[in-house]
Amino acid sequence: xxxxxxxxxxxGTGLTAIEGLEIIHKEVVHTPYGEPSGQITHGRxxxxxxxxxxxxxxxxxIPPHQINxxxxxxALKSIGVEKVVAIAAVGGITAPMRPQALVxxxxxIDYTYGRKHTYFDEGLEKVTHIDFSNPYCEDLRQALLxxxxxxxxxxxxxxxxxxxxxxxxxxxxxxxxxxxxxVVGMTAMPEAALARELGxxxxxxNVVANWAAGKGxxxxxxxxxxxxxxxQGMAQVRILLRSLVC
Ligand code: HPA
Numbered sequence: 001x002x003x004x005x006x007x008x009x010x011x012g013t014g015l016t017a018i019e020g021l022e023i024i025h026k027e028v029v030h031t032p033y034g035e036p037s038g039q040i041t042h043g044r045x046x047x048x049x050x051x052x053x054x055x056x057x058x059x060x061x062i063p064p065h066q067i068n069x070x071x072x073x074x075a076l077k078s079i080g081v082e083k084v085v086a087i088a089a090v091g092g093i094t095a096p097m098r099p100q101a102l103v104x105x106x107x108x109i110d111y112t113y114g115r116k117h118t119y120f121d122e123g124l125e126k127v128t129h130i131d132f133s134n135p136y137c138e139d140l141r142q143a144l145l146x147x148x149x150x151x152x153x154x155x156x157x158x159x160x161x162x163x164x165x166x167x168x169x170x171x172x173x174x175x176x177x178x179x180x181x182x183v184v185g186m187t188a189m190p191e192a193a194l195a196r197e198l199g200x201x202x203x204x205x206n207v208v209a210n211w212a213a214g215k216g217x218x219x220x221x222x223x224x225x226x227x228x229x230x231x232q233g234m235a236q237v238r239i240l241l242r243s244l245v246c
Contacts, residue, residue: 005042007083007140008051008076009241012187014207014230015087016054019238021045029078033070033116037062040075045242051081055088055187064164064186070116073194083140084195085244086204087237089230090185091167091212091221093177096154099229101208102236103154104144108135109179110189112163117190119197135192140203147244148205151236157182159206161189167221170214184212205240207233 009018021043028039041052053072056062076084092098120128145155160181162168168176168184176184183206195202209226210216218225 003049005051005079005081006048007085007244008053008081010072010084010086010191011052011054012086012088013056013060013209014089014227014234015237016056016058016060018043018045018050018052018241020242021050021052027079029075031071031074031078033074034068036071036075037067040079048244051076051079065112065115067187068116069190069194070119073191073198073200074119077198077200081200083137083201084203085140085144085241086188086191086202087234088185088187088204088206089209089226089233090159090183090206091173091210091215092183092208093160093173093212093215094182097157097183097208099208099210099225100232101154102148102151102233102240103157103183103206103208104141104148105157105159105183105188105204105206106134106136106141106155107158108188108192109158109160109176109181111176112161112186112189114163115190117193119194130193130196132193132196135196136203137201140201143244144203144205144240148240151240153205153240157206159188159204160184162186168213173212173214183208205237207237209233
């Protein structure tokens with residue numbers, strides 16, 4: 001019988017490894033939906049047994065629209081994971097969502113298209129609709145908020161998920177703000193919905209990497225700016241993960 005895994009971490013841009021993770025072994029998992037983004041790293045932080053998967057691959061080569069989300073979530077479920085903490089870089093739209101802020105989102109709006117977004121697709125005995133009123137697992141959200149209290153982590157944001165890989169136009173961001181989005185990113189969907197379909201408890205920590213298009217003082221968003229903010233923000237995420245008990 002394999003050891004109980006406290007939680008899995010899906011690392012996004014800027015987090016392809018967890019510092020301080022004592023690696024036990026790496027596992028190649030094949031799924032009926034194809035290959036996940038990479039091997040699953042099994043490890044320990046202090047008392048916690050953790051599984052880690054780099055969403056964009058360990059060398060950061062898989063763009064958001066090419067990620068095999070179904071294989072990733074299936075792979076985690078198949079090794080016995082019950083809780084998933086998804087780390088993701090986002091752009092900030094509303095005022096509190098400043099670069100380098102950490103936020104635990106509570107809602108989603110999906111603007112993606114053409115992604116393989118469900119397991120309830122073909123060969124069904126019965127058409128199935130999951131409840132997705134509240135897309136994130138509230139218990140895990142609260143655990144993240146407690147763990148991040150001393151870091152000034154923000155509670156609640158509506159995450160608008162765009163197709164990428166390009167960033168948005170300023171007009172698209174204005175529309176998203178009117179829709180009620182606080183942050184914008186490219187990976188929360190279909191990841192969150194697939195987690196729900198598999199009965200996984202899924203919550204996310206977003207790291208604000210830049211002001212979204214048209215929101216900052218600069219006319220353009222540069223990769224240098226994104227990298228600089230992410231390296232600060234991800235240092236905070238590592239502290240958060242060390243103090244997470246769930
Ligand atoms: N838009 C979409 N995704 C992102 C952004 C952004 O501005 N920044 C980091 N991920």
